[in-house]
Amino acid sequence: MSEMPIQPLLHVREATKRYGEVRALDGVSLEIGDGEFLTLLGPSGSGKTTLLTAIAGFTELDAGSLTLGGTEITQMPPDKRDFGMVFQGYALFPTMTVAKNIAFPLKIRKWSRADIDRRVKECLALVQMEDYAERMPSQLSGGQQQRVALARALSFHPKVLLLDEPLSALDKKLRADLQWELKDLHRKIGVTFIYVTHDQEEALSMSDRIVILESGRIQQIGEPDELYAHPRTSFVADFLGKSNFFEVTVRGAGAGQVTCTAGEVEMQVQQRNGAAAPAAGRTARVALRPERVRLGPCGSERFSGTIRQHSYLGERSQVIVENEALGRVLVSCPTWKSQVELRQGQPISFGWDDDAPILLDDA
Amino acid sequence: MTTTTIDPPAAAAARRGLSDRGWYWLFVAPALIAMVVFYIWPLVQIFGISFTEPEFGLGNYAALVESRPIQTSLVITFRVAAVTTLLCLVLGYMVSYAIYNAQHRMVGVMLALVLLPFWISVLIRSFAWIVLLGRSGVVNDSLIALGLIEKPIAMMHNEFGVVLAMVHVMLPFAVLPMMANMKGINRAYVDAARGLGASEFGAFWHVYLPQTKPGILSAALLVFVLSLGFYITPALLGGGRVLMISEYITYQIQELLRWGVGSMLSVTLLVMTAVVILAAARFVNLRKALLERG
Ligand SMILES: Nc1ncnc2c1ncn2[C@@H]1O[C@H](COP(=O)(O)OP(=O)(O)O)[C@@H](O)[C@H]1O
Ligand SMILES: [Mg+2]
Numbered sequence: 001m002s003e004m005p006i007q008p009l010l011h012v013r014e015a016t017k018r019y020g021e022v023r024a025l026d027g028v029s030l031e032i033g034d035g036e037f038l039t040l041l042g043p044s045g046s047g048k049t050t051l052l053t054a055i056a057g058f059t060e061l062d063a064g065s066l067t068l069g070g071t072e073i074t075q076m077p078p079d080k081r082d083f084g085m086v087f088q089g090y091a092l093f094p095t096m097t098v099a100k101n102i103a104f105p106l107k108i109r110k111w112s113r114a115d116i117d118r119r120v121k122e123c124l125a126l127v128q129m130e131d132y133a134e135r136m137p138s139q140l141s142g143g144q145q146q147r148v149a150l151a152r153a154l155s156f157h158p159k160v161l162l163l164d165e166p167l168s169a170l171d172k173k174l175r176a177d178l179q180w181e182l183k184d185l186h187r188k189i190g191v192t193f194i195y196v197t198h199d200q201e202e203a204l205s206m207s208d209r210i211v212i213l214e215s216g217r218i219q220q221i222g223e224p225d226e227l228y229a230h231p232r233t234s235f236v237a238d239f240l241g242k243s244n245f246f247e248v249t250v251r252g253a254g255a256g257q258v259t260c261t262a263g264e265v266e267m268q269v270q271q272r273n274g275a276a277a278p279a280a281g282r283t284a285r286v287a288l289r290p291e292r293v294r295l296g297p298c299g300s301e302r303f304s305g306t307i308r309q310h311s312y313l314g315e316r317s318q319v320i321v322e323n324e325a326l327g328r329v330l331v332s333c334p335t336w337k338s339q340v341e342l343r344q345g346q347p348i349s350f351g352w353d354d355d356a357p358i359l360l361d362d363a
Numbered sequence: 364m365t366t367t368t369i370d371p372p373a374a375a376a377a378r379r380g381l382s383d384r385g386w387y388w389l390f391v392a393p394a395l396i397a398m399v400v401f402y403i404w405p406l407v408q409i410f411g412i413s414f415t416e417p418e419f420g421l422g423n424y425a426a427l428v429e430s431r432p433i434q435t436s437l438v439i440t441f442r443v444a445a446v447t448t449l450l451c452l453v454l455g456y457m458v459s460y461a462i463y464n465a466q467h468r469m470v471g472v473m474l475a476l477v478l479l480p481f482w483i484s485v486l487i488r489s490f491a492w493i494v495l496l497g498r499s500g501v502v503n504d505s506l507i508a509l510g511l512i513e514k515p516i517a518m519m520h521n522e523f524g525v526v527l528a529m530v531h532v533m534l535p536f537a538v539l540p541m542m543a544n545m546k547g548i549n550r551a552y553v554d555a556a557r558g559l560g561a562s563e564f565g566a567f568w569h570v571y572l573p574q575t576k577p578g579i580l581s582a583a584l585l586v587f588v589l590s591l592g593f594y595i596t597p598a599l600l601g602g603g604r605v606l607m608i609s610e611y612i613t614y615q616i617q618e619l620l621r622w623g624v625g626s627m628l629s630v631t632l633l634v635m636t637a638v639v640i641l642a643a644a645r646f647v648n649l650r651k652a653l654l655e656r657g
Binding site for chain 1: 549551552554555556557558559560561562565566569570573574576
């Protein structure tokens with residue numbers, strides 16, 4: 001796990017929430033830095049919304065505590081926490097105009113008329129919606145509603161901004177644009193963002209750190225590149241990007257490198273920084289990223305195999321190669337520098353560098 | 364045709380050579396004829412009588428300006444209907460809110476309790492109130508036995524008793540449209556308001572209440588219009604002293620055989636009701652409010 005980059009603002013300790021038999025949160029502990037962009041990533045039902053709404057104060061925890069800058073807020077009602085929240089469906093008030101929606105939190109806080117007008121203008125400008133102040137929410141497109149929800153959540157200078165899958169209802173192109181805008185906005189205003197998504201690309205591209213959740217438990221926390229390069233469990237290795245998995249037996253270890261055998265095949269495997277060397281004879285699991293596998297003309301690489309499937313994705317090709325000892329291996333290679341013809345049934349040669357395979361913690 | 368899923372009337376029509384439109388009218392006709400013979404036609408006659416009995420002209424309508432008792436009755440009618448509507452809205456709103464926001468397994472039972480009064484005759488319910496509110500009724504007897512009062516309080520044969528019993532009868536008509544409205548309101552808006560800093564009451568007042576306005580308006584319209592023409596309960600609990608317009612009409616026709624005045628008042632009530640509905644149409648989507656409930 002990477003260290004907290006900045007001073008911690010929010011602490012979650014041993015947060016637990018059950019719904020009948022389901023453990024929506026199961027002992028989740030987490031520190032969130034001041035000004036950080038933290039993403040909660042996990043498949044549907046993993047407890048992301050539960051964790052976010054617990055932080056916001058809508059979900060009461062069965063056990064555990066929350067502290068904000070040293071003050072315990074576990075029992076504090078949501079309106080006292082001063083967190084901005086962008087809900088999954090935006091929840092713009094249907095009876096109010098865009099401007100009234102953004103003014104709502106300010107009116108509640110008894111700001112003066114003049115201050116409210118000025119701040120609403122500022123916020124509309126911040127999300128580039130100046131021309132829509134008098135529209136009703138129902139007259140806006142999904143992307144515009146999202147912007148208004150964001151402006152409303154930011155208008156009162158919240159300490160933390162909570163966002164629950166704010167882009168998931170939008171189409172792909174718009175989503176990509178808004179990812180940039182959100183990231184930009186975060187840099188500009190410096191408020192702590194806690195961002196929920198089930199989309200791994202979104203998480204990788206936007207976050208300072210990512211928390212990977214599964215079945216109410218934290219699987220791993222880390223910076224995007226670190227999580228991608230050094231997944232700790234097969235779940236993380238498969239959820240963040242794709243992976244090939246090999247069951248191996250450890251033969252010997254030294255200096256971050258472990259020697260393993262998968263069946264007949266001997267391979268060198270990377271260990272995460274600081275992980276204890278595994279005992280020889282232990283069985284373990286190894287992950288190998290498809291893009292780390294090289295394809296070449298017969299004889300040029302260590303293994304030989306046959307192309308079983310090939311799909312062309314534009315910038316990349318995905319190829320499934322079969323080798324007797326290793327079974328099927330997924331390969332992802334850039335199309336522009338392919339030196340071999342990719343055709344089903346074609347014999348081919350493949351291999352990888354020694355630093356490509358990663359030793360996982362779960363057997 | 365090769366499909367087996369054509370609906371029977373269409374299939375039958377195709378066989379017998381009746382068009383879809385023909386079938387449509389065949390189904391509608393019995394109700395339409397009954398409506399014209401037993402409803403529209405008598406109405407037209409009432410309308411005629413109001414201008415011809417006892418003599419041709421506007422004589423009957425002059426009573427609207429000249430007759431003190433008729434004016435009093437009209438004022439009472441509007442006042443009782445308005446107070447009943449107001450009370451039904453407040454109580455009905457609370458009931459609907461409780462049903463849709465209580466978040467427990469009682470919703471079914473609570474709904475049944477709201478609908479239960481529909482299965483008991485209005486007559487019986489009104490008599491029940493007489494048993495409760497009379498001079499030596501249950502309430503007065505209990506209060507005297509407890510030593511809280513010395514002489515019985517007049518709780519019926521006045522507007523208090525009439526309004527009380529009318530609220531009881533009308534409450535479901537207020538609850539149903541408001542409940543239908545609340546059912547469609549997403550909880551997320553109130554949560555969002557809380558998250559943005561509103562107190563529980565603030566979230567209700569600024570965010571929830573405005574969204575229930577259509578339900579409130581259609582409930583108000585329904586209860587008010589029904590109350591304007593209500594007969595049984597005011598007649599029984601008013602005891603002849605709270606003469607609402609429908610009882611006044613009955614009195615004119617049955618006791619005094621003054622068909623002209625009775626018909627004129629009926630037409631007046633009809634027109635006033637129509638005016639109320641048309642006025643309300645500016646604010647409420649009538650089709651939604653009255654036809655698409657539940
Ligand atoms: N109000 C609730 N009642 C019952 N079960 C719930 C409730 N909210 C969430 N859950 C359950 O808790 C688990 C986590 O849900 P959630 O936090 O919404 O997941 P995510 O947002 O990651 O999709 C799921 O199994 C879900 O079914
Ligand atoms: Mg969710």
